[in-house]
Structure formats: C-alpha cells, structure tokens
Amino acid sequence: MTPGLAALLHPHPIAELISHMARDEPFVVHGACDSIAELLAIPFLGSLEALLAAWPDRVDVHLPDVADEASSMTVQPSEARTHFGAGMALLFNEVQRHAPELVQWLEGIRTELGLSALTQQRCLIYATPASKGTTAH
Template sequence: MTMSPGIAALTHPRSTEDLRGHMRAAEPFVVHNRQASLAELLSLPLLRSLDALLAAWPDPVEVFDPEVADEANSVIVGPDEARTQFASGMTLLFSEVQLHAPQLVPWLEAIRADLGVSALTEKRCLVYATPAGTGTGAHFDQNVNFVLQVHGTKRWWLAPNSNVTRPMTRHRLGQPIDPELESYSRLPMPSELPVDRTEIVLEPGSVLFVPRGTWHATHATTDALSLNFTFSAPTWLDVFGAALRSRLALSDDWREAAMPLEVATFEALLRDLSDDVVNWHAADILAVTEGEP
C-alpha cells in the first residue's frame, strides 16, 4: 500500500499520535518493514545502491572516520575518491539530497507540517553510507531525525540524556563542550554511552525516530545505506531573538555603536524596551515569522 508523503507513511501501522507521545517524552520510536508504504522512497534511483548514488552524485561528498573523528571534522572529496575511502572503512555523508532527488521535497514539507513546527524549520535529507564493521561514536544532536534504513543492517544504541535537555548544539562524547551548551548542561558528561541504553537493529524498511538530545551510537554489521530526514525547528528563543532584532533594528538609539560603553545609556535603552515589550503580542510576531495571519 503506497501512502502519501508524511508522518503516517513513516510510522504506519503505529499512529502519528503515538509518535507525538514519544517526541514529547524524548523517547525513540521505531517501526520495521515499511517497504510497502515507503516504496516511493525506497525505489528512488539515487538510493538503488551506493554505486548508483556515487555515479549520479554531482556534488562533493563528506568523508569521515566515525571511530576517530566526528562528522564535524569531515573532509570533502569527489565521488571517485569517496568510493576508495568507503572501501577503506570511511563513512560517506551526502548532504541536501533533496536537491538532487526532488521527490524528497514533498516528504520534508509534509513531515514538517505533520510535526506542527515552524515554517522556518531547517529541513534536509542526508544519506549516510557506512561500511560494515564501523559506526558512529556516542553523541547527541540538536535536531530531530527520522532514519530510513535503505540497505544493510545497522545497530543503534540510544540512551536518555540526563546531562542536558533540549540542546541547541550537538555534542560528541569526549570532545570539548561548546561554551553555551556547557552553560545549561549538568556536568560532567558521561565517559561512555549511559548504561540505560536501548538497542535497536535497523534492517531495510525500518524507520527510527531519534529525539533531539538523545545519546546515540551506531554500528553497521553489513555495508549500510540510510536516508535521514532532519529537522531543526526554531526554539522560542530563536523566534523571540529574531523578532527582537528586527524590532530594535528600526531604532536609531539601538543601532548606535556601544561606544563609549556607558552603563547609563544601556540602562535607558533597557527601560524603553521593557515599556515597549508589554505591547508585544505573540500572534503579531508569528504572523511575520510564519508568513500567515
């Protein structure tokens, strides 16, 4: 049974409401054997095989050794070099796949709408090609992810994050912590993936929802290819920060260089702002940011 793009097709036969409950609780959610409802995705020519992807891919490919480096430390190579690197145990990351497979665009938009998140949400498709016997070290991401296993078998371990909720940056175990992330984290970070982990094995047709901030690590037991739908929804902080900036940019006083750095001047600006903010209304701000009344 082919289903139209959206969360229902990803989670069937479990319900969208079931998924929402897991999202609210920051719990992973998995379904298997989605070959029928996701036939459109699984039959995309670009995803037929890694060779097909490399042959058709017009952009550079990110390459990283997941055992030692993070994808933040990837190098960029052409498709031929990527094939060689994969053969020597490197993971390949193909970004913004929807630009080369336009069939993915309605999926990204439908999932975003079903999630009920802002139209300003950053959304993209990624493809990971992971050689057998390798995997990604423990980390958490600031975005939410739906992973569709396309080829091969990949083992995932996921664990609740008791160090930080709702992170705004990703973090890999053992790496330096971003200063802002550190400011709202409970330290120290663990030295390995927490023991209350869940193990999930993804086979072709499996769909896994990875909540924002959940610790996870992976290991491919065969060469594996997965398609990720990734969403970074603006936080209330982002929405308010953008509104504040666009409002204050209209003010000659706020655009003045903070020079000399006088406390009294800044204090006067803050008093003016606090008088103004009481007249702000959420609906007016969202009408601008979301482009609808």
C-alpha cells in the first residue's frame, strides 16, 4: 500500500474520517496492520527505550502543571526517562529528520489532503505514561 493517509486509516476509508470530522466526532483506528509495516519496522519506534537510546536531539518534557508544551522544559534523552517515570509526557520533534522514510508518508498525507507543497510537514512522537496524557488542543 502506498504510504499516506489511506494506509494509516486502513481498513477504514478516508471518507469515514472525513465524515467523523464533519460531525466533530472522534475517529480511532485500533490495532496495527500490514499497511503500516514499513513504519513499524523503523528500529527506534519499537519502544520508548529504543527511542531514547537512539534519539540524538533534546526532548521536550511536559510539566505536570499544564501537561502540554505550553509548560515544558527541554532535556537530553538520558534525562527524559527519569521525567517519564515521574509521570510526565515526552515530545520528540521533527522525527522525520532521523527516519527519512517518514518523509514519503508526510508527502502522501499532504497530497491526499490536497494541501499545498509549501505546507510545513513534520512528525511528532508523544510518549505519555499510563493514565496520563497531554492536555487536549
């Protein structure tokens, strides 16, 4: 399957996502399937430990007062695990810079949504401890 929105949503059609968006309703795809096998094969996406061990950049830590990037600090990956263990969410920015195969996924999604080639495209990874999360926005 071609990298893009259709592969991410499989087995649901894009029209189902659009319908949910029009009604301002949540849309969830449960489980991983073969259509995203290429994404699941990226080594540092296997676990938080693998990501922290491989991550070359600083990591944003969402502080508990707001639990969002509006109240955060930036730390080295070696420090991020301690903050995660204390119940704080982590944000890894611009992941596509370290996994070039993600660029074709961004391009596919942009094209399927009909967005301009000038649109900023980036991949973010949020790691949130169990029963925690990022403030909705």
